[in-house]
Structure formats: structure tokens, C-alpha cells
Amino acid sequence: MASATSSPSASMFIELERDAWRALRAATPLPLESSEIDALRGLGEHLDLDEVVDVYLPLSRLLNLQVAAAQRLWADQQAFLGATVQKVPFIIAIAGSVAVGKSTTARILQALLKRWPDHPRVELVTTDGFLFPNGVLTERGLMKRKGFPESYDRRGLVRFLAELKAGRAEVMAPVYSHLVYDVVPGEAQAIRQPDILILEGLNVLQTGAQEGKQLPTTFLSDFFDFSIYVDAHESDIRKWYVDRFLKLQQTAFRDERSYFRRFSELSTEQAVSMAESVWGEINGPNLVHNIAPSRSRARLILLKGPDHKVKRVRLRKM
Template sequence: MKIETETYSPYSTFSKEEWARLRFNTPMTLTKSEIEELQGVNEQVSIDEVSNIYIPLTRLINLYTTASQQLHSVTDTFFGKSTRKVPYILGMTGSVAVGKSTSARIIKALLSRWPNHPKVEIVTTDGFLYPNAELERRGIMHRKGFPESYNIKELIKFLALLKSGTPRIKAPVYSHLYYDIIPEDYQIIDQPDIVIVEGVNVLQTPSSDDQTLPSVFVSDFFDLSIYVDADENDLIKWYIDRFKKLRLTAFNNPNSYFKRYAYLSDAEAEETAAGIWNSINKVNLKENIEPTKNRGDIILVKDASHNVTSIKLRKI
């Protein structure tokens, strides 16, 4: 473990070898085939990666969750009453193409195997994007994924209900196939033990001159937050690789919003993906996502092979 001495850092940094030792004797509860089902379009997550990175991570989250449950019970005892079950909320963020969705799925699968919190849900903030028709009306369709494209008030309302223990809360559903919100389709969140809230915007704060947004932030509802980090050169390569694979799969669906890209050559696909990255995703990364990195409680740092090479844990 590396602790900064000359220049203060709020994080303790662990190499993957140091982090792996923190697994202790926590058992592996996922099979190779289950891991393969959880990984993304262009990611190859090995059993070693799950064993050395994600099992110690979920062991830590389990300890945090257990402590939170105990604190809730103590508070009930103090007030002499029983309150609603309140979920432990984990925020997960990082750039487009960094693999945060895969990380969220693996964390969910592992946490679901612990006996004290078997009910784990993932909610993506994509569901709180404004519908395409509203983005078009506002003239910000080209800014989809940027802070102004999200209905933050509705997201905060959802999180407030979640953190108050309200049963059967509706979360809107987003379709990557249609590239839009699905009307009258909802994910029902019914008093889970843990909720992973995943999206590029979960650690962002509104600009000080925006008086239309609430005075609370999305991250105010989190018990723990994770930022998945990688070098920008790797991010653009992963984005282009994923685009080229989707061109041969999902984009071939006649209902896909991106079906116009299905017939591009390799060279055309690379040029198109690079153009989208540089004009949209890179700008969003630099202006809105990357500046939130040091607000995360845990930072997972990836190398060019999508493997986590070091872990930064905020000092308590």
C-alpha cells in the first residue's frame, strides 16, 4: 500500500497484488460462464480479475453495508421505534467505454451471494435522460449525455424515495437499441438491500449559476462511490472497438437507431467513431466526468487491457 508522504493525498493506493491479499478466504461464487455473461461487448474479464479485484472490493462493500445496517438498527433502538428498511446506495461512474456497466454487473452478482444482503439492484441514470423529443425541442440532442440532458429533479426525487425506504418505486427505462426512453416502461425497485446507481453523471454537481436545480446533489444519497478510471488513449480505442463490434451486431437490427452505421467499412467505422468521440464523448469527459474523479471514495485504475492495475481508497 502506498501512502503519500511529501504531498498529501486523500487516498491510500494499493497495487493489484496488495489488493488481492485483502480477499483473505472469501470464496469465489461466480463460475467462468457466469462471468462471461456479465462482461461487456469488447471486454474479457478473467476469473483472476474477479478473484483479485472484485472479490476484495465486494468484501469491503459487504463490511460497509453490514456496519450501515447495524447503525440503522442502533438508531431505531435509540428512538424506540422500527423504521422502514433503507438500502445501501453505491454510486458508480467513469467515462463512456470505460467498462463501468460491466463492473456494476460483476459487483451486483457477487454482492447478491452474501447472505445478509441478497437483494441487489442496478439503476442506470440513462433512464433519467430527457426523451429524444424533449431534447430536440430544447435543441440539445447533440448534447445527449451532458448534464443538461438529464432530468436531475426526477433522479433526485427517485433517490429520496429510495433512501426513505419507500416500497415499489418506479425508475424509467432507457433502450440503447432505440436510443430513447421507453414510454410507460419502468423498472420496479422494491426495498432492496443494496442499489448500484450507475452513470456518467452520478458525481457531478450543478453549476453555481443554475438556480433551476435542487440544492441537493445526486451523490448526497450515496453511502459509497466508485470511479472507474483509464487513460484517454485507451478509452478512445475501446470506444472505436466497441463501435465496430456493434456495427456487426446490434446496429444490424432494423429497429436500431444506429442502423445507418451497419454498412460502414472498417475504415469508415473507425473514422465515424473517432469523430463521435472527439466531438461529444471527449468533451463530456474533460468538462464534466473527469473533474469528478476525486469525489469518488474508490478509484479503480485500468490498463490498456481493461484490467485493474491499482485501487485508490479514500482515507477515512
């Protein structure tokens, strides 16, 4: 007799192959043109009309239902309390490794969700802005740990989410520049009571625990209404990272302002070696020890194949 832990019915997730997930689109229309889809695609990633129709339209339909239910619940609670507090945003978190495509997922969902009539105001914030500035990371000996949990201003990120959920009229998020590889001093993104906020980043589903320290009393996930993890086999993500590094070497790294300008002169062989080294020393360990273990905390997992296409969807049971 199988134990409860080994029984398929004991799984926390419903697993759907791509064809089964695509059917859940129902009659959801495609509100985007091909040119818009092209503009949303990340460097070196796969995103075409079929991917949007098969994967992201069903997901936008599910999220629309979730937002509508949350809005009704909020209205009922306000009626019960006799209050007239401004509605608070529905917060969607998107997590996953470097180079897995979570930024593209965030952008396509923002574009689709703002087309639904019940929630036209959809903002996107990345946790990169909540990294400590390079000067602080250097002082603390953390530059080679950039992207690890301890490199983020977790208190600032929790405060940002708390103010959003408290209904503040305006909340400011710091801005990060990938060109200069640092937080931009004095620059901020103003978030003014959106219907939906998408928060995208490596660390959004992590507990914030650090070695030798107690768990925090407040988790980022306490503020989330829905969470998504973009997943793939580590060997595929590693290849995507190296491919992206080579593309950046031929484009953004050549900008004189780029933090990585010195890498633009490397030979292809040297660039591959550098990318492999960065993956082996930083991104790979961060994925294995910090990011991947948070996968099971997501409400929905998008599992990609070697071609960057989503092959399977796992949806957490209610």
C-alpha cells in the same frame, strides 16, 4: 521542506497496487462459475476469472463490511428513536466514462454482493433511464449533448433516490433502450426495498451545476453510502470506444429497429472515422469537462491499464 500540499501523506487516498489489493480478499470465496462471468462481460471488455478474484472479490468484501456497518448503525438509530421504520437500501454509485467498463463493474458487483447472506436483494439501475426523451432533447437542441449534465432529468433522479432513502415500499425507475437510443415510453423498473441499490452512470458524481446557474441544494451524492469511479487514460478509453463501435456495427446496429441502423453499411474506414468524430465532438469533451473532474469525489477508484485490466486501486481515507 516540502509543503503540506506536496506531501504524500496529505493525499486523500490510499494507493494499492493490484497484488496488494488482491491480498485483501482474505478468505472470501468465489461464488461465480466461469459461464456466469462470461455472461457479465461487456462488449469488447476484459473480464476473466483472475480479474474477478484479484479485483472484485476484495471489493465485494469491503462493500460487505460497509453494508454490515450501515445496517448496525441504522438498527441502533431506530432503537434510540424507538421507531420501527423499514430499513433503507445501501446505495452504491458507479461512475466513469463511456466505454470504460463501468456497466460490467456494476453487473459483477451485483452478482457478487447478492451472494453474501446479509444482503441477498441487490438491484441495479442505470441513469440512462433518467435522460430526457429524444423528443425533448431535440426540442431543446441537446441531441448532440446527450450524456452531458443538462441532458438528464436531474430532479427526477434526485426524487427517485430520495424516495428510496425514505423507505418507500416501491419506487419506479424509467427504462432506457440502447437499441432505439431512447427512453421507453410507459415502461418502468420497479424497485422494492432492496438491501443494496447500485446506481451506474456517467453523471452520478457530478454536482449538477450548469453554466450561469446556482449549484443545486441537493446533490445525488447526498444519498450515496459508497461510490466508485472506473478510471483509465483517455487515449485508452478512446480506443475502447472505437473498438466497441466497430463491434456494434457488426452486431446490434444491423437490427432493423436500431437507431444506428444506417451505420451498419459503413466501410471499416468510414466507421472508424464516425466513431472518432463522435468521440471528439461529444464523449471526449464530456469526459474532460464533466466526468473526470468528479473522480476525486469517489470513495474508491479502479484504475485500468491499456488491456482493460485493473492495475491499481485508490481508496479514500476515512
